[in-house]
Structure formats: structure tokens, C-alpha cells
Amino acid sequence: MIDIDGITKRYGKATVVDRVNLQIPRGGVVSLIGANGAGKSTLLSMVGRLLEPCDGRITVDGHDVQATPGPELARRLSVLRQENHLPVRLAVGELVAFGRFPHSGGRLSTRDHDHIDRAIAHLDLGPMAHRRLDQLSGGQRQRAFIAMVLAQDTDYVLLDEPLNTLDMRHAAQTMDTIRRMADDLDKTVVVVLHDVNVAAHHSDRIVAMKHGRVVADGSPSEVVDRDVLRHVFDLDVPVSHTDAGPVAMHFGRACTSGDAPLASRTGEFR
Numbered sequence: 378m379i380d381i382d383g384i385t386k387r388y389g390k391a392t393v394v395d396r397v398n399l400q401i402p403r404g405g406v407v408s409l410i411g412a413n414g415a416g417k418s419t420l421l422s423m424v425g426r427l428l429e430p431c432d433g434r435i436t437v438d439g440h441d442v443q444a445t446p447g448p449e450l451a452r453r454l455s456v457l458r459q460e461n462h463l464p465v466r467l468a469v470g471e472l473v474a475f476g477r478f479p480h481s482g483g484r485l486s487t488r489d490h491d492h493i494d495r496a497i498a499h500l501d502l503g504p505m506a507h508r509r510l511d512q513l514s515g516g517q518r519q520r521a522f523i524a525m526v527l528a529q530d531t532d533y534v535l536l537d538e539p540l541n542t543l544d545m546r547h548a549a550q551t552m553d554t555i556r557r558m559a560d561d562l563d564k565t566v567v568v569v570l571h572d573v574n575v576a577a578h579h580s581d582r583i584v585a586m587k588h589g590r591v592v593a594d595g596s597p598s599e600v601v602d603r604d605v606l607r608h609v610f611d612l613d614v615p616v617s618h619t620d621a622g623p624v625a626m627h628f629g630r631a632c633t634s635g636d637a638p639l640a641s642r643t644g645e646f647r
């Protein structure tokens with residue numbers, strides 16, 4: 378279980394993650410949604426120890442994230458960041474092999490190679506495994522980073538906007554891969570998504586953040602709900618209930634009667 382207990386992050390006077398409590402038990406797909414600037418990436422970065430909290434504590438299967446040595450944490454939990462800044466001169470296969478580093482320490486075994494090959498095949502990267510990252514399109518590069526995380530083969534997987542830049546087919550394929558990671562490989566996936574319909578279709582649970590706080594947490598049909606979405610996004614979003622679950626018609630007009638004045642909706646938090 379990932380246990381987030383009273384986590385806070387401040388930059389100067391701005392509190393961007395505000396006393397968040399969240400328990401994520403083993404198994405399943407949890408989507409994290411919320412407006413730009415809501416604090417999703419900051420929260421995920423603290424869970425992955427890429428960022429230090431100001432207050433609170435996070436444990437993963439009882440291990441305090443701040444106190445766990447990096448390689449040990451990296452065998453339990455992997456993180457795909459929203460933006461990746463790795464040397465672009467690397468080849469795809471070399472990048473994916475990085476995912477095995479916490480296990481191999483740099484000397485790749487047959488098992489490591491199996492993981493690398495499988496991850497490359499899963500993300501449709503076979504034909505470009507020898508190409509350098511700077512010779513790929515944005516979406517192909519994004520898939521290479523997802524493959525690296527897949528190769529890391531951790532119990533917990535945190536993905537920050539993995540669908541960013543992916544075309545429709547590769548987005549669907551990536552969500553299927555995420556679902557299979559949970560269903561077939563018993564992994565726990567926490568994924569930041571902007572499309573609430575994708576979140577509704579593929580998640581067991583959706584957590585919504587606003588202004589650094591968790592403001593909704595429940596099943597897809599509980600969270601993809603007109604009143605909840607109005608509160609989360611300050612937007613009136615009609616929701617249709619179909620056999621495939623709730624579908625938000627998110628090209629609705631901006632909410633004019635929400636609980637926040639327009640100025641604070643469009644401005645940065647605090």
C-alpha cells in the first residue's frame with residue numbers, strides 16, 4: 378500500500394499540495410485528475426522521492442519513502458515524469474535498459490534482456506529500438522519512456538500523463554497495457570490523466586485534486602458526475618450514462634454559477 382499521510386508542499390508562501398491524506402492499497406488502476414496546477418505532478422513526485430515534502434510522511438509497503446535507499450525504492454516503485462530530460466543521444470534500447478538498472482546494477486542478465494525486449498514489443502518500438510531518441514517523434518519518444526518504466530517491473534507504477542503526445546491507437550494500447558499491468562501482473566498503477574473519459578473507462582478509482590487538496594475520491598461513476606466535475610474543473614460538464622460507463626461531454630461551456638469567482642478560477646492558486 379502507498380500511504381500518503383498529511384503531505385504538504387510549499388513554495389515560498391504558496392501551498393501547492395495541502396495536507397493530502399491518501400491510501401492506495403495494492404492492485405488496480407487509480408487515476409489522478411484535476412485542473413492544470415492542481416498539484417498532481419507535485420504529489421506524484423513526492424511519492425516517487427523526486428521532491429521532498431515540507432510536512433507529512435509517505436510509506437510504500439511500510440517503507441518510509443524519504444528514508445529508503447534509492448535503488449531499493451526503485452525496485453518497488455517506478456515513475457514516469459511529465460517531462461523527461463535525459464540525453465537524447467541515447468538509443469531507445471539503451472533507455473529501456475536503464476529501467477533494469479535497479480535490478481541489474483548495470484550488468485544485464487538474460488532475465489533483464491527479456492524484460493527489455495518485452496517492454497519494447499509492448500510499446501511497438503521494435504523497428505526503432507536502435508534509433509536515437511532525438512531521431513524519434515514526440516509520441517515515439519514518450520512510448521520509449523513508458524517502455525523504460527515497464528521494464529523496471531515494479532509493484533507500484535506512477536505515470537504522469539503517459540498519453541501526452543500519443544495518437545489514438547497508441548493511447549488505447551497504452552491504457553490496455555496499464556490495465557494488464559494491474560490485472561495480469563498484479564501491479565498498482567497511479568496515473569495522471571486529463572481525459573476524464575479515459576480515466577472513467579480504465580480505472581478502478583479516480584482521485585480528483587483541486588488547489589492542492591483531494592476534493593473527490595471514488596469509483597468512476599461517483600467522480601465522473603456533473604456536480605463533482607463542476608467543482609473540480611469549474612466547468613459545467615453534462616455526463617451521459619452509457620453501458621460502457623459515464624461519459625463526460627467535456628466540450629460544455631464554462632460554468633458560470635460555480636462556487637469560485639472567475640478571477641480565482643483562472644488565476645494561479647494562491
Ligand SMILES: Nc1ncnc2c1ncn2[C@@H]1O[C@H](COP(=O)(O)OP(=O)(O)OP(=O)(O)O)[C@@H](O)[C@H]1O
Nearest residue numbers: 388393411412413414415416417418419420645646
Ligand atoms: N518549482 C516550483 N516553484 C514554484 N511553484 C511551483 C514549482 N513547481 C510547481 N509549482 C506550482 O505548483 C502548482 C502545482 O503544480 P503541479 O505541476 O503539481 O500541477 P499539476 O496538477 O501537475 O498541473 P498540470 O496538469 O498542468 O501538469 C502550480 O501552481 C505550479 O505553478
Ligand SMILES: [Mg+2]
Nearest residue numbers: 417418419459
Ligand atoms: Mg502535472
